[in-house]
Amino acid sequence: MNEQLRITPEIIKNAPFIECECGSVLFTERILFKKISALISPTNAEELYPMPVIVCDKCGKAHPKTDPLNMVPDNLKSNVKLT
Ligand SMILES: [Zn+2]
Numbered sequence: 001m002n003e004q005l006r007i008t009p010e011i012i013k014n015a016p017f018i019e020c021e022c023g024s025v026l027f028t029e030r031i032l033f034k035k036i037s038a039l040i041s042p043t044n045a046e047e048l049y050p051m052p053v054i055v056c057d058k059c060g061k062a063h064p065k066t067d068p069l070n071m072v073p074d075n076l077k078s079n080v081k082l083t
Helices: 009-014
Strands: 027-036 047-056
Touching: none
Parallel strands: none
Antiparallel strands: 027 047
């Protein structure tokens, strides 16, 4: 990796934590399962697709920054302002 692109411990130390709208900075990985219909599944059988989601430890909502592809349903997502 290019030396100039490396994220150093010093950079990490000085960076702010991502904060949930409830103020918590601790998050946990949980799993959502998508049910892929046999009609559109490449295997022609119904498939369960596990989808990891990072949620707040305190209020259980997903931080939008951890969902860049916008795959998490709105009712599971916090309304924190993206800056
Ligand atoms: Zn929260």
